[in-house]
Amino acid sequence: MNIQEYISSGVLEAYVLGALSDEENEQVTKMVAAYPELKKELDAIEEAMYQHALSNSKTPPASLRGRIINSIPEAEETKVVSLSIKKKSGLYYLAAASVIVALFSASFAAYFWSKWQQAEQKVLAMEQQNTAIAQNLNLVNNKLKQDITIKEQSIANLQKDLSLVLDTTTTIIKLNGLTISPTASAVVLWNKATHDVFIDVKSLPTPPSDKQYQLWALQNGKPVDAGVFDVLDTSYLQKVKNIESAQAFAVTLEKKGGSPTPTFDAMYLMGKL
Numbered sequence: 379m380n381i382q383e384y385i386s387s388g389v390l391e392a393y394v395l396g397a398l399s400d401e402e403n404e405q406v407t408k409m410v411a412a413y414p415e416l417k418k419e420l421d422a423i424e425e426a427m428y429q430h431a432l433s434n435s436k437t438p439p440a441s442l443r444g445r446i447i448n449s450i451p452e453a454e455e456t457k458v459v460s461l462s463i464k465k466k467s468g469l470y471y472l473a474a475a476s477v478i479v480a481l482f483s484a485s486f487a488a489y490f491w492s493k494w495q496q497a498e499q500k501v502l503a504m505e506q507q508n509t510a511i512a513q514n515l516n517l518v519n520n521k522l523k524q525d526i527t528i529k530e531q532s533i534a535n536l537q538k539d540l541s542l543v544l545d546t547t548t549t550i551i552k553l554n555g556l557t558i559s560p561t562a563s564a565v566v567l568w569n570k571a572t573h574d575v576f577i578d579v580k581s582l583p584t585p586p587s588d589k590q591y592q593l594w595a596l597q598n599g600k601p602v603d604a605g606v607f608d609v610l611d612t613s614y615l616q617k618v619k620n621i622e623s624a625q626a627f628a629v630t631l632e633k634k635g636g637s638p639t640p641t642f643d644a645m646y647l648m649g650k651l
Contacts, residue, residue, distance in 0.1 A: 381415050390420050394427065547571040551627055553647035559583055562646050566593070566627045567615065573622050576615040577607055582646060584609060585631055592632045594640050595624035606636045626650040 392398050393406045410416045548569045555562035563580040577593055585591060593604035604627070605618035629647035630640045 379413075381413060384409070384416065385419050390416070390423055393420070394423055545569060549651060551649045551651055553627060553629060553649035555581075556645055556648060558644070559646045564629065564647055566649065568621060568624065568627075573620040575604055575618050575621050577618055578615050579607070579609050582609045582629075588634050589631050590634045590636065591629055591646070592636045592640070593618050594628045594630065595621040596626040596628065597623055598625070601628070601640045603636065603638065606632070624651065 389398070389402075389406060393403060398406065410420055548567055551566040551568065553564040553566060559582070562582045564582065565578040565580065567576040567578070568574075575593070575595075582591060590606045591609060592606045594601040595604045596602070602621065602624075603619065604621055607616045607618055627649055628640070628645055630637075630642070631644040631646060632641060
């Protein structure tokens with residue numbers, strides 16, 4: 379048996395206060411008889427209650443005795459018995475009970491206040507956790523929406539490219555690399571009915587930051603500007619300027635934004651119809 383746990387349980391205080399049942403009182407009596415440590419603790423509790431009762435007691439005024447005697451009806455013999463608080467008397471236990479109740483009240487108040495604080499901290503922690511989860515879910519949801527938007531746009535571009543390729547009025551011209559870049563290549567899709575022109579870059583060297591590739595349509599041997607394009611994103615067809623007629627297409631490297639006339643010694647690609 380753990381003596382300290384038994385002492386800390388408060389059963390000895392309840393025993394002194396007379397707050398236990400007959401069966402519980404009998405059990406405490408047996409325990410105290412069996413364990414000297416419990417007997418010592420019980421004596422200490424009784425002594426503490428007694429001393430507290432004495433320290434808080436007040437001496438009644440001298441006139442009180444006379445008033446009490448005068449209030450008693452006359453009889454053949456009136457006996458006045460001197461009363462005093464004795465250790466372990468009923469008055470002693472009554473006074474001790476008030477002390478223990480006060481102590482228990484304070485202890486319970488502190489105990490429940492501690493539990494309340496712990497509960498508040500747990501609730502706060504749960505609220506913070508829920509807020510973090512909600513924020514993470516919101517981030518994930520936004521990311522999914524962005525991904526879906528990108529996928530939908532990609533699908534739309536692919537459908538558009540496919541419809542252009544399948545259109546019988548679309549002519550596909552393969553542009554091959556020239557001496558300056560023999561491994562470069564691209565494909566031009568030219569719709570003769572709508573005059574729309576798209577370029578699909580397969581392979582071209584990354585240009586300097588101040589340079590940009592430009593597409594040209596050769597009409598009767600004369601170059602016509604078909605617009606500039608980028609090589610960083612080659613996942614879709616790039617729309618350039620409309621061309622009404624052409625016998626060939628070529629690509630040169632020009633200053634950023636394009637040039638009114640082609641730089642022939644910077645021609646990278648060419649393809650004939």
